[in-house]
Amino acid sequence: MRVKNRRIFSARNNLFVLLTVFIPIVLFAQEPLATGKQGMVATAHPLATAAGLEMLQQGGNAIDATVAAAFAIGVVEPDGSGLGGGGAMVIWLNDKQESVWINYYHQASSEIAKINYTTKDRHTGKSVIIPGTAEGLLTALERYGKLSRQTVMEPAIRYARDGFAIDATLAGLLLDNTEIVTKDSASSSIFTDDGFPRMEGDLLVESSLAQTLQLIAERGRSGFYEGTVAADIVKRINREGGAMTMNDLKKYHARIGVPVKGKYRGFDVISAGAPQSGISIIEALNILENENLNSKGLYTQSGETLHLMAETFRRIYADRYAFIEDPAFANVPVQGMISKEFATDRFQDINLYRADPRKYVDTQAGNPFKYNQAVSKKKQSIETNRNVEWGDDVDDENASYDENEEELFDHWGTRRKSKSQPEKTTPVRDTVNVDNDTFKEYDGHTTHISIIDKDGNAVSLTQTLGTFFGSGITVDGILLNCGMSNFASTAAVNAVAPNKQPRSSISPTIILKNGQPYMIVGSPGANRIMTTVVELIVNGIDFGMSAQEINDAPRFYCQKFDDYLHLEGGISEEAANSVIRKGHNVKRYGNWDLFFGGAQLIVVDQDAHLYYGSADKRRGGVARGY
Amino acid sequence: MQKKISIIALICLLISVNLHSGPTYQAPVLITSAGQSADVKLVGMLVKKAGIEHAVELAATEKSLAGKKTLIIVPGFSSKGLGAAGVSAQDEMNRVKALLAAAKEKNIPVILVHVGGSARRYGQSDQFIQEVGQYAKAMIVVEQGNEDKYFSKLSSEKHIPLMLVPKIAAAGEPLAQLFK
Numbered sequence: 001m002r003v004k005n006r007r008i009f010s011a012r013n014n015l016f017v018l019l020t021v022f023i024p025i026v027l028f029a030q031e032p033l034a035t036g037k038q039g040m041v042a043t044a045h046p047l048a049t050a051a052g053l054e055m056l057q058q059g060g061n062a063i064d065a066t067v068a069a070a071f072a073i074g075v076v077e078p079d080g081s082g083l084g085g086g087g088a089m090v091i092w093l094n095d096k097q098e099s100v101w102i103n104y105y106h107q108a109s110s111e112i113a114k115i116n117y118t119t120k121d122r123h124t125g126k127s128v129i130i131p132g133t134a135e136g137l138l139t140a141l142e143r144y145g146k147l148s149r150q151t152v153m154e155p156a157i158r159y160a161r162d163g164f165a166i167d168a169t170l171a172g173l174l175l176d177n178t179e180i181v182t183k184d185s186a187s188s189s190i191f192t193d194d195g196f197p198r199m200e201g202d203l204l205v206e207s208s209l210a211q212t213l214q215l216i217a218e219r220g221r222s223g224f225y226e227g228t229v230a231a232d233i234v235k236r237i238n239r240e241g242g243a244m245t246m247n248d249l250k251k252y253h254a255r256i257g258v259p260v261k262g263k264y265r266g267f268d269v270i271s272a273g274a275p276q277s278g279i280s281i282i283e284a285l286n287i288l289e290n291e292n293l294n295s296k297g298l299y300t301q302s303g304e305t306l307h308l309m310a311e312t313f314r315r316i317y318a319d320r321y322a323f324i325e326d327p328a329f330a331n332v333p334v335q336g337m338i339s340k341e342f343a344t345d346r347f348q349d350i351n352l353y354r355a356d357p358r359k360y361v362d363t364q365a366g367n368p369f370k371y372n373q374a375v376s377k378k379k380q381s382i383e384t385n386r387n388v389e390w391g392d393d394v395d396d397e398n399a400s401y402d403e404n405e406e407e408l409f410d411h412w413g414t415r416r417k418s419k420s421q422p423e424k425t426t427p428v429r430d431t432v433n434v435d436n437d438t439f440k441e442y443d444g445h446t447t448h449i450s451i452i453d454k455d456g457n458a459v460s461l462t463q464t465l466g467t468f469f470g471s472g473i474t475v476d477g478i479l480l481n482c483g484m485s486n487f488a489s490t491a492a493v494n495a496v497a498p499n500k501q502p503r504s505s506i507s508p509t510i511i512l513k514n515g516q517p518y519m520i521v522g523s524p525g526a527n528r529i530m531t532t533v534v535e536l537i538v539n540g541i542d543f544g545m546s547a548q549e550i551n552d553a554p555r556f557y558c559q560k561f562d563d564y565l566h567l568e569g570g571i572s573e574e575a576a577n578s579v580i581r582k583g584h585n586v587k588r589y590g591n592w593d594l595f596f597g598g599a600q601l602i603v604v605d606q607d608a609h610l611y612y613g614s615a616d617k618r619r620g621g622v623a624r625g626y
Numbered sequence: 627m628q629k630k631i632s633i634i635a636l637i638c639l640l641i642s643v644n645l646h647s648g649p650t651y652q653a654p655v656l657i658t659s660a661g662q663s664a665d666v667k668l669v670g671m672l673v674k675k676a677g678i679e680h681a682v683e684l685a686a687t688e689k690s691l692a693g694k695k696t697l698i699i700v701p702g703f704s705s706k707g708l709g710a711a712g713v714s715a716q717d718e719m720n721r722v723k724a725l726l727a728a729a730k731e732k733n734i735p736v737i738l739v740h741v742g743g744s745a746r747r748y749g750q751s752d753q754f755i756q757e758v759g760q761y762a763k764a765m766i767v768v769e770q771g772n773e774d775k776y777f778s779k780l781s782s783e784k785h786i787p788l789m790l791v792p793k794i795a796a797a798g799e800p801l802a803q804l805f806k
């Protein structure tokens with residue numbers, strides 16, 4: 001690994017650096033809101049936005065732009081995602097009026113049962129599971145893109161090879177996570193200088209990563225999942241007590257399926273299914289639909305709305321922990337959870353006058369199984385989109401599988417077996433036993449990309465390494481995930497199993513109005529992702545905010561396993577005092593705190609045919625249109 | 627060029643005079659955070675490298691001062707750190723104020739060490755810097771954190787010697803000098 005240890009300002013090739021690093025940053029920086037008619041790209045870094053925009057301007061579509069931006073963000077925002085992690089994207093193909101969910105989250109190896117993982121192993125080889133990013137992005141490109149692999153990967157390779165200026169967000173994260181990146185010599189050589197974290201403005205060069213990206217550009221998925229890169233990953237993980245085989249990598253495939261879908265006040269909500277958390281987004285919106293939020297007032301000003309939304313969030317988290325896991329390994333009551341009937345039940349469980357139960361941890365899960373079957377049958381009769389191969393719906397028996405998925409299911413076997421299991425008739429809340437690390441996690445890790453092209457094709461993508469800098473282990477320039485930390489640590493819902501994906505908060509979402517994109521939205525932020533995404537949607541749909549207003553509005557967060565209602569600065573004293581009087585324990589934050597995510601969103605003005613993009617000022621992102 | 631050298635020499639001389647005329651710093655040292663950023667651990671590494679007897683306590687209190695002869699405070703706000711410690715920003719500010727008051731009462735000199743650069747400036751970080759600056763007898767700052775001359779201004783207002791270093795690793799040298 002050759003790392004150039006120098007500040008941008010003392011670079012010998014100043015002209016080159018000026019052209020390739022500073023100009024895009026200067027052009028794109030400090031412009032959180034953007035407008036465009038031909039396309040819009042919103043990412044967490046100006047160089048990733050530039051990569052996406054470059055593809056659109058070369059005639060690529062939203063998928064080309066997303067793949068370019070996603071490869072690039074793994075380079076320029078290495079703390080949040082990259083080749084060593086995984087993610088998911090929801091695609092809206094406007095001409096076909098069809099939505100697709102590509103799930104490329106990392107998954108446990110076939111040998112996972114051999115390792116004895118504890119929460120102390122997060123930054124060791126034991127925490128690394130099969131990365132999915134390269135497979136997911138290449139699958140999207142091959143199926144739905146127009147440009148060549150070399151073209152879309154060129155910006156990422158360029159940034160890694162030539163370097164880029166460390167921005168304030170990455171500099172802060174390096175300070176916060178020095179211990180993680182200095183444990184591994186390869187990571188340390190990239191991210192530190194004399195054993196201390198590199199700082200804002202320093203040039204970060206990732207030569208080995210550039211070589212690996214180049215290999216993938218030349219050879220496709222085999223450049224990562226077979227050959228020397230795969231061998232290096234397997235060797236390193238096994239040397240550190242982990243368990244992964246060459247076959248695990250070779251057999252890994254992205255899952256392509258139908259997103260989960262719901263309706264909120266006449267808008268279509270399309271999001272990532274289980275084990276990701278679009279289900280929770282739809283459940284929350286369904287519950288909130290039982291009240292007229294607009295007449296109550298925005299949650300930043302109205303204690304009544306704030307209380308209702310907080311009580312809603314407690315319940316969606318309780319349900320999520322009780323039921324959501326990899327549907328290939330369990331009977332997840334997806335249709336029940338996203339049904340209006342279940343939401344009505346959950347709404348009726350809310351006491352509008354006080355926090356009830358008083359302690360958040362006592363929030364009980366509902367019983368979505370009660371509504372699962374009826375809704376599934378109803379859905380079968382109205383669902384006409386059958387062009388996709390696999391979904392996490394319980395009625396997927398009629399779905400067809402392509403060769404890759406056949407291989408996948410043959411390999412797993414367990415999904416079909418799960419279908420023969422008797423359907424659960426009672427909630428499994430008494431078996432919920434979650435990894436405590438999950439609830440001590442204050443990181444806002446992960447990253448989100450929202451893109452739309454001139455034809456109205458849209459992509460909402462969220463990808464991650466698990467936590468900031470993942471396992472902290474770098475192999476061939478690839479920072480590897482710590483995906484094991486996303487599984488529950490005991491035998492319960494979301495327990496680890498061979499070839500299983502862990503549950504994830506990621507919720508890439510697209511909202512349609514009259515069958516056309518209205519909002520493309522998502523956020524990083526660990527457990528805060530769901531509350532943030534719901535708040536963004538409510539801000540847009542219920543309160544008619546502009547893209548920038550949606551993103552700038554103060555946020556809040558609460559869930560079952562953390563007895564605080566976390567309020568960002570800007571939520572009024574009156575609203576805060578109102579919820580305190582109702583029995584909530586409030587924790588206050590400053591304005592625009594990274595704790596509450598880093599949303600990248602696009603709002604479409606369908607009448608004016610204009611795209612409005614907004615990058616979150618909490619995280620130094622940039623939206624750019626043309 | 628000669629003029630520049632003369633100015634630099636003069637600054638060095640003034641710093642040197644200030645250091646020598648200021649309090650003497652002795653080990654053992656207590657190192658703590660103001661804002662719960664992980665920067666405190668980096669300063670711990672620097673002090674260890676300098677061979678100075680010390681203890682690092684992220685949330686040190688008056689009790690932690692027992693037997694200590696110098697207090698190094700590393701200001702820098704971190705949501706992550708506060709979350710991990712389970713305290714609010716106000717709790718943290720109250721702890722820092724109480725600790726500074728206790729150090730003053732015990733005549734334990736305070737050194738402010740800021741290594742986080744621009745990532746640990748503005749907003750709530752500056753509130754902690756301001757608070758610690760009221761009590762500090764010396765400041766060591768990675769120069770990126772002083773791009774707006776914030777520390778320079780604080781230094782001249784409070785008549786505290788300010789030692790600027792180009793990067794974190796370089797902060798070890800002036801630290802070691804203070805304890806010689």
